[in-house]
Amino acid sequence: MSERLSVRKTYKLFIGGAFPRSESGRSYVVTSAKGEFLANASKASRKDARDAVSAARKAFPGWSGATAYNRGQVIYRVAEMLESRRAQFTAEIVAADGVSGKKAGELVDAAVDRLVWYAGWSDKIGAIRGSANPVAGPYFNLSSTEPTGVVAVVAPPSGPLLGLISVIAPVIVTGNTCVVVASERAPLPSITLAEVLATSDLPGGVVNVLTGNAEEIAPWLAGHMDVNGIDLTGATPELAQSCEELAAENLKRVLRPEAGPIDWLADPGTERMTAFLETKTVWHPIGV
Amino acid sequence: MFEYAPAPESRDVVDIKPSYGLFVNGEFVDGSGTAFKTINPASEEKLAEIAAASAADVDLAVQAARKAFTTWSAMPGAERAKYLFRIARIIQERSRELAVLESLDNGKPIRESRDVDLPLVAAHFFYYAGWADKLEYAGYGTRPIGVAGQVIPWNFPLLMLAWKIAPALACGNTVVLKPAETTPLTALLFAEICQQADLPPGVVNIVTGAGETGAAVVNHPDVDKVAFTGSTEVGRLIARSVAGTGKKVTLELGGKAANIVYEDAALDQAVEGIVNGIFFNQGHVCCAGSRLLVQESIAAELLDSLKRRLGTLRLGDPLDKNTDIGAINSAAQLAKIRELSDAGEQEGAERWSPACAIPDRGFWFPPTVFTGVAQSHRIAREEIFGPVLSVLTFRTPGEAVEKANNTPFGLSAGVWTEKASLMLWTADRLRAGVVWSNTFNRFDPASPFGGYKESGYGREGGRHGLEAYLAGSAPRESR
């Protein structure tokens, strides 16, 4: 008997909860760290980026309007489902990064833990970032946090799952919706993650994943007038600068790439959440 | 008829010099640019000759600030606090002088500079003085950023200076500040106050000039942090120019705030809030309530009350203690207000102003209300930055919020209702950094201020205001 011929998978984009091919019809070959063929992935175009922004915008009122507790529950549920796909992610990380199975397993564990950690922030970040302000007058004055809106995320090329989770989770846990430009070299975990998200309780459009070339897609997102913020963590310095310039057009909130390599295992702090939070201050008189 | 006799505040309380230099490294020095004059917009008389800072002058100021940063940032917070407390106290002591000077140079009524600007300026320094030795409790780390380049507008010259300088200094930064070209005088008097307080040289540097001077401050490579308050247009330029430099930026930009009046509002107070929202400071307020959204069921009644109330506004000499509406700050701003108001008429909105005498000299614009305004009209979308109110109506709370948010701006908003749950529902949905419910245009150093969307980013005031001037938390240990 001959060896069974494997069924190869074509990885598609994730937009508005569905998995369309790129409208451009383009795809590209994804290889392993050793250069072996892994799969075909869709190569997103600017129109895909536009569609993803529309989907993210559409999802924003519902997701930002959900209770913080509910968002935490949904994200925790994603962590549970991620855990159950541990083996698949481990294999994909081994293939993508050429690390050992043990190391890849640790990275998946860290990614799950990171998600759980962020899930817990949903109903706490407002408490530590908001304030009751003692103004000099008969006024109740309260500052609270609100999500910025639609955030574009240029995912880091390294750390295919942990890095990805570490940039997506802080953006969405506070109520933003996002369009993620996945690592071009290692996009498969991002689409597998999308498959997890699609079957979780996360509403369609909260996370949208585009695979392809960041240099091509990110500037369209940076210049898009209906995108409110952009995380340039995965951008090269040149791409980051041009995106920051484009982002100026509608005064997007910009999270710049870090100067050196990022230790994704380190405590991320709250900065990735606060970068895409607005502070709203409400005044009201106090009187009989 | 009960006519109020003129009640002018004495301008003799302030001594204006014929000319002013730049304030660099604790001393007044000549500027190498072409000097310019600052005028009293209420009379067009020249007040003083002002030095213009060239790029080279700005460089000297930045160098002075850099040098001062070493010692200022290393100084115990409690000591920095004492300098700021000292400045706050001097401002209180000289507040009458500063208020008169502000009204002369800016055109705002003395009642406002005396009762609003100056008390807030002193309060801001007092507030941030207290933070200087408590930064570790604020949650943004304790490391200052370095040299802050700050560019401020002409609408609240001294107050904007306070918003910029007080938190910067409290956190251990040093500053190079450029006041607006048309209103440099109180910043220069503030420089004297720094000397009077024995503030170490170079901690505060004031460079006067126009847009080029501002650009030189923003683009100086040794400036670590840029803070700007002004138009969205210039804010965009700044955001673009700092791209890739790693400079930390906060921007306080334009607005087109909706002031929503529901049918169950306390109408007399709502009328006051509308008046205060758009006619305070001649409407030269980024957070002005320039779009009145009134529920259709009470629109006619509310407009009658509003018009009657506007008939009592007193326009004229800014130094008269009974003046409500002062002068427009500059000929250029007056031209812009006129252009947009004319556009409003051409687009079909109905224009109304109370009968009011306009002085012969100076720059003036009567309080103006446009009714029958549609969302598509320019006067409903563009920031006029003058005493011009656009009135729109709505039928339901959902429509009110939708119209309020239908703008690229997001600085402030107002909501008037006696029903608490409707107020909170509305406030929740308004995409704006400050929501005044059943009040408008209230400011306090303890209260964060800043915008959503194209109204800029960063917050000034309160604990939140420290974030702009601190380098963030130190890296954490690995988990």
Next chain:
Amino acid sequence: MSTLTTSFSSNASLRGFLHGLPGVDKVGADARAAMLGTRSIKTTAKRQAIDLAISMVDLTTLEGADTPGKVRAMCAKAMHPDPTNPDVPRVAAVCVYPDLVAEAVQAVKGSGVKVASVATAFPSGRSSLEVKVTDTALAVAAGADEVDMVIDRGAFLAGDYLKVFEEIVAIKAACGDAHLKVILETGELATYDNVRRASWLAMLAGGDFIKTSTGKVQPAATLPVTLIMLEAVRDFLATHGRKVGVKPAGGIRTTKDAIKMLVLVNETTGDGWLDPDWFRLGASSVLNDLLMQRQKQDTGRYSGPDYFTLD
């Protein structure tokens, strides 16, 4: 029922009306009044204001120790506030208890100074309607031009608006031709919403004036309360076509206090109310301060209390 009176068939319909009035935000009202309090009234405007204020004073004595002698002395002062200076206008009225009305009427006869009498079991109003009507009738019979009644605050606070309303209607009837001033006793009503509602209630019931206070309860005639009552008469004229006067009373002690009141009138109702027929100041000690300030304007020197009579 007078044609000036709006009729209400039930407490519920009256309550519905009063609670349908726009609310008052205390902080906003206080801020507006405080802002108007910063108006700077100098030189000619001050002189005009002082004379106007003098002409609006209801010179008042409402003490248990009042006697005919005390009332006669006060009346003399009312007619000639500054005996050394005939330019000084007379005050608007004297205000006394009902049993001293006859004395006052006799004393001010022919001067144009009106006689006002408190009535209706002043100041608490805690008696039967019968007693209140009799009290009023006695004052009117003795020659009172004006009656200052108190509302039943207990009934008002208990939500029995119709009782308060009907009482005012009854007293108005007992007044005959005398003008009725309705004292709300705003210090006991506690909230500005109540002040607004009580103002409207009094106007709907036919009151000719609404008056803040008895002078026996603090706070009395504050600026914000007067502001709210001025807004009420302004709006009542617009909606019901009848003009009602306003009388702040109690706590107005200085010229500055009095001028602030006039500024409030000027910028709230307009000058239609800047007239003793439509605005009164219930006070006593303020008169000497007005006279002192007036003399300062004439002579350029500060004066002292020894130069003004203490009646």
